Amino acid sequence: xxxxxxxxxxxxxxxxxxxxxxxxxxxxxxxxxxxxxxxxxxxxxxxxxxxxxxxxxxxxxxxxxxxxxxxxxxxxxxxxxxxxxxxxxxxxxxxxxxxxxxxxxxxxxxxxxxxxxxxxxxxxxxxxxxxxxxxxxxxxxxxxxxxxxxxxxxxxxxxxxxxxxxxxxxxxxxxxxxxxxxxxxxxxxxxxxxxxxxxxxxxxxxxxxxxxxxxxxxxxxxxxxxxxxxxxxxxxxxxxxxxxxxxxxxx
Amino acid sequence: xxxxxxxxxxxxxxxxxxxxxxxxxxxxxxxxxxxxxxxxxxxxxxxxxxxxxxxxxxxxxxxxxxxxxxxxxxxxxxxxxxxxxxxxxxxxxxxxxxxxxxxxxxxxxxxxxxxxxxxxxxxxxxxxxxxxxxxxxxxxxxxxxxxxxxxxxxxxxxxxxxxxxxxxxxxxxxxxxxxxxxxxxxxxxxxxxxxxxxxxxxxxxxxxxxxxxxxxxxxxxxxxxxxxxxxxxxxxxxxxxxxxxxxxxxxxxxxxxxxxxxxxxxxxxxxxxxxxxxxxxxxxxxxxxxxxxxxxxxxxxxxxxxxxxxxxxxxxxxxxxxxxxxxxxxxxxxxxxxxxxxxxxxxxxx
Amino acid sequence: xxxxxxxxxxxxxxxxxxxxxxxxxxxxxxxxxxxxxxxxxxxxxxxxxxxxxxxxxxxxxxxxxxxxxxxxxxx
Numbered sequence: 001x002x003x004x005x006x007x008x009x010x011x012x013x014x015x016x017x018x019x020x021x022x023x024x025x026x027x028x029x030x031x032x033x034x035x036x037x038x039x040x041x042x043x044x045x046x047x048x049x050x051x052x053x054x055x056x057x058x059x060x061x062x063x064x065x066x067x068x069x070x071x072x073x074x075x076x077x078x079x080x081x082x083x084x085x086x087x088x089x090x091x092x093x094x095x096x097x098x099x100x101x102x103x104x105x106x107x108x109x110x111x112x113x114x115x116x117x118x119x120x121x122x123x124x125x126x127x128x129x130x131x132x133x134x135x136x137x138x139x140x141x142x143x144x145x146x147x148x149x150x151x152x153x154x155x156x157x158x159x160x161x162x163x164x165x166x167x168x169x170x171x172x173x174x175x176x177x178x179x180x181x182x183x184x185x186x187x188x189x190x191x192x193x194x195x196x197x198x199x200x201x202x203x204x205x206x207x208x209x210x211x212x213x214x215x216x217x218x219x220x221x222x223x224x225x226x227x228x229x230x231x232x233x234x235x236x237x238x239x240x241x242x243x244x245x246x247x248x249x250x251x
Numbered sequence: 252x253x254x255x256x257x258x259x260x261x262x263x264x265x266x267x268x269x270x271x272x273x274x275x276x277x278x279x280x281x282x283x284x285x286x287x288x289x290x291x292x293x294x295x296x297x298x299x300x301x302x303x304x305x306x307x308x309x310x311x312x313x314x315x316x317x318x319x320x321x322x323x324x325x326x327x328x329x330x331x332x333x334x335x336x337x338x339x340x341x342x343x344x345x346x347x348x349x350x351x352x353x354x355x356x357x358x359x360x361x362x363x364x365x366x367x368x369x370x371x372x373x374x375x376x377x378x379x380x381x382x383x384x385x386x387x388x389x390x391x392x393x394x395x396x397x398x399x400x401x402x403x404x405x406x407x408x409x410x411x412x413x414x415x416x417x418x419x420x421x422x423x424x425x426x427x428x429x430x431x432x433x434x435x436x437x438x439x440x441x442x443x444x445x446x447x448x449x450x451x452x453x454x455x456x457x458x459x460x461x462x463x464x465x466x467x468x469x470x471x472x473x474x475x476x477x478x479x480x481x482x483x484x485x486x487x488x489x490x491x492x493x494x495x496x497x498x499x500x501x502x503x504x505x506x507x508x509x510x511x512x513x514x515x516x517x518x519x520x521x522x523x524x525x526x527x528x529x530x531x532x533x534x535x536x537x538x539x540x541x542x543x544x545x546x547x548x549x550x551x552x553x554x555x556x557x558x559x560x561x562x563x564x565x566x567x568x569x570x571x572x573x574x575x576x577x578x579x580x581x582x583x584x585x586x587x588x589x590x591x592x593x594x595x596x597x598x599x600x601x
Numbered sequence: 602x603x604x605x606x607x608x609x610x611x612x613x614x615x616x617x618x619x620x621x622x623x624x625x626x627x628x629x630x631x632x633x634x635x636x637x638x639x640x641x642x643x644x645x646x647x648x649x650x651x652x653x654x655x656x657x658x659x660x661x662x663x664x665x666x667x668x669x670x671x672x673x674x675x676x
Contacts, residue, residue, distance in 0.1 A: 001610065001676030005663035016668055020620035020645065025667030042447035045316075050457075057453040063443040065315045065342070066455035068334050071308035074300070078312020079443065081296035082269050082320065086445050104308070107301035181628060181661045214622075221622035 008032040010041045010061045017055060021221020023122065023211025024052060026178045028059050030188045031091075031118065035062065038195060045079055045086045047072045049096040052126045056091055070101030073108035076115040087198060089116040094133040095125050098160045105164070112169030112203040116194045119160065119206055122213040123232060130216035134158040137235050142216070157235050161208045165242040171203035173241040177210035177233065179225040186238075193245075202245050210236055254390045255420040258349055258413075259284030261397035262321050264432045267347070269296045269320040271309035275328045276361040277417035278351035282323065294436060303328035307335030307348070314344040315454060317442025319401050323349035325417065326359060326367050329375070336410050337376030340471070341456040345404035345439070347397070348382070349413045351420040354579030362579035363418035363502060368556035371412045372530045379468055381475050383411040383482065384529040386500040390424035396527075398430060405439065407478055414529060416552075418502050418581065479531040486525045489515065493522030494600040495591060496540065498561050499550045500526050502581075507550055509584025510591055519595045529557070534564035541568035546598055548572045550587055552580070570598075610658020610675040612650050618670035619647035625662035625671065631655040634662060 007013070011032035016025045035041050041062055048056035050069045057064040067075045072090035080088045090097075097105050097119050108115065124142055125131040131144040135157050139148040149157075164170045172194060176187040187209055194205035210232050212224035219227060252260070258281050262270070270285040282299065290297035296313075300306040306322045313320035324332065329350045339346050352367040354360030371384045383403050387393040393415060400411040438444065443452060458464050489511060490496055499507045504525045514521040524540060524547075526533050541547075547569055549558045554577045562571055574590045576582045595601055614625075614634075619641065625648055626634045635651040650656075658675025 001658070001674040003672060004610075004658060004675045005660045005671065005673035007669045011669065015618060018667065020622035020667070021624060022667055025669075026665070029667075029669055040445075043445040045443045045445060054457055057451075057455065061446070061451050063446050063452050064455075065443055065453070066338075066457055067311075068308060068338055071304070071311075071335070074305040074308035075312040075315070077298070077305075078269065078271065078309035078314075078320070079316045080312075081298065081309070082313035082316035082318040083444060086316070086443075103301050104305050107305065111298070181664050184664055221624055222627045225624060225627075 008036045010035045012059050012061050014058050016059065018052065019215045021212055021214045021224055023120065023178045023209065023213070026184060027118070027120065027187070027209055027211065028056065030184060031191055032060060034188060034191045034195060038192065040087045043085065043087045045088050047075050047090045049092045050127070051093045051096060053091060053093070053120070054127070070096050070099070071104055072096060072101060073104040073115070073117065077108050077113050080113060080115050084114070087195060089118060091118045092120065093126070094121045094123065094135045098134040098158055105160070106167065109164050109167045109170040109204040112171070114198050114201055115204065116198050117206040118191070119208040120211045121208050121236065122211045124213055124216045126213050126216055135236070137231060159236065161206065161241045164206060169204050170206065170242065171244045172197045172205040173208070175208040175210070175236060175238050175241055177228050177238055179210070179212055179228040197245050200245070252390065252426050253280055253421055253423045254393050254415065255280035255351065256284045257390050257394045257426050258323070258397055259288060260428060261394040262347070263289055263292070264428055264430055265398045265401040266319050266432050266436050267321050267401065268294060268318040268436050269310070269313040271298045271300050271306040271320070271322050273300055273303045273306050273324065273328060275325045277353060277420050278323050278325050278349070280420065281349065303331040304335065307332040310346050311335055311339055311344065314339065314346050315443045317439040317444060318436065321347040321349065323351065325351050325353045326355045329367060329370065333376030336382060337374070337378050337380065339410040340374070340380035340382060341378065342454050343408040344410070345408055346410045347400045347404055347413065348410055349415065351415045351417055353417050360579035361417065363416035363581060364553060364577065364579045365416060365501060365503060365551045366553040366556070366577055367414065368529065368551070368553060371414050372532070372560070380471060381530055383407070383409060383478060384414055385411065386414045386527060386529050387419065388501050388504045388525065390419070390422060390426050393419060394426050394428060403482065407474060409474070414501065416502050482528055483531050483533045483536065484527040485533040485536060486527060488523040488525065490522035490524060490540065490544070492520055493544060494520045495546045495548060495595055496544050497521065497523045497548045497550050497591065498537070498557070499523060500529060500557060503551050506582055506584050507587055510587035513584065513588040514591050517592065519592060519601065521591050521595070532560045532564065534560070537561065537564040538566065538568065541565050545569045546572070546594070546600065548574060548591060548594060550574045552582070553577050608657045608675055609654070610656045610673060611652065612656065612662060612674070613672045614648055614650055615670040616641050616647040616649065617643070618668045619645060620668055621645035621647055622667060623648065624665050624667070628661050628665050630659065630661065631657065
């Protein structure tokens, strides 16, 4: 018998500090598989956010630097402009990319910065204990929406991928999830494509990944993985939101 | 050349590869100069960012990648950059930040002021850190100090603030650039360039172990002690026989010169001590001076900021007086002369 | 019923890496993974390989395991 599944090379041998069933662990692993398969571990520079994944550099065996909350897209812009030979990616949560970092994200996309944003959408602020995120669903209970999210007071879940699709400089945007074998495989394909977009010098690419947060959703891992299908995808449909890469630099 | 443009030319000649900025009066000539002259240079990058916050974070990114990077703004925009400066200082990343200060607080005014002294010299952002602060008082000195700023930033792995003001930026004076940009722009070591042939590199300070962070802080502290020992810079004007010494920086020092010339013509023995590094502040040298001189007049365009550093430095030796005009009002030399005069008569220094 | 070439497989679960999330158990098409009743050093009840020769080495368990705790062999 031969081994058909092993840890990717660019994933460090550290034990994940993430909760049981957390999507970060899956996504880190899948990204490292892509980095290995596409062979750019020695060119990659990653920017993790403040958040549960602040320690991403303990897992990704690539050059990494911490960023101020929300500023990942600006930091990545600075790196890529200073050293275009690098493959630069940000790894950001829903608060980082869609609340405090909205300006930086929109404008990096608008300039068509050749960076890849991996956007982890778990509909809640994980690290800080489960507060409302811009992507929290209506009626969803969080520690700052104890009565359920009310559109009149707290607004609606924000669809960053759809918003970014309107921006010319963003050339490839896809929304996936990591709550089933099929979805994990699709996520890996999307991440590949996003990095290929950068390598092909076509523009800004983003993959929004619906990710389970059992702890702050107050569910078991199995329930959390199911909740993504049952509820999240109703608000955040999966699929390619925008892909103009086939047409080269055209809008 | 106007001061703002001189900064741009000086930075390019110092090997600045990346400039990220945002329009704000009174420094727009600098941003525009970089757009015109830096953006097309090989390997260089100019971005008019979406905000001052984005700009400082882009500088952080460029510095991570090992190149000389600069941003500029004026007072309120510099407030926005404080978090980013804290991160630069924490991660020991070189960068040059130019503040052409204007009246504050709040939206303030668009004319020159010196009310960002505290902001510049006390770190400015959160955490226990410092930045080197250079205060030029002529367009020539602006050009020279920009070059020095990049060198200091690289040598000590620290962000360096060049504290000018709106007037200095707008003034047109002859300037000579004493250096050229190098042919090959070097890349700093310990940069993030992709982990080729070496272990992957992590640049961060966040830690869950307080003792780790303590060690980082002490290591920064030791570096600051070294900078204090080696980089203090100041200038004196007619202090050898002075009974009253005006302490002033930047534009205020220019104005004070005029006042001192008038005073001397009147037989009053007034001189000037001009700090050029506001951090590290020339405390020892000032204290030395107080062995002989008993009267100091701190003159600045604010409500009294460098005043505190002078008081701290003198440790009670000698008397310290203050004259300031906040809010962007530019005092005249004759105004300062009158104040100095009155002081001399009051203290019997005639 | 029998396909021409029936794949056989086995898996190894690192009991100390496992956090007992039970995702592998819920997705295994052959039901060959079970939850142990003995805590591991981190205080979780880990999954373990509980097979009577049904495992085909499809590797779905490894694909969904967040902890990269599963290695799969097939032949």
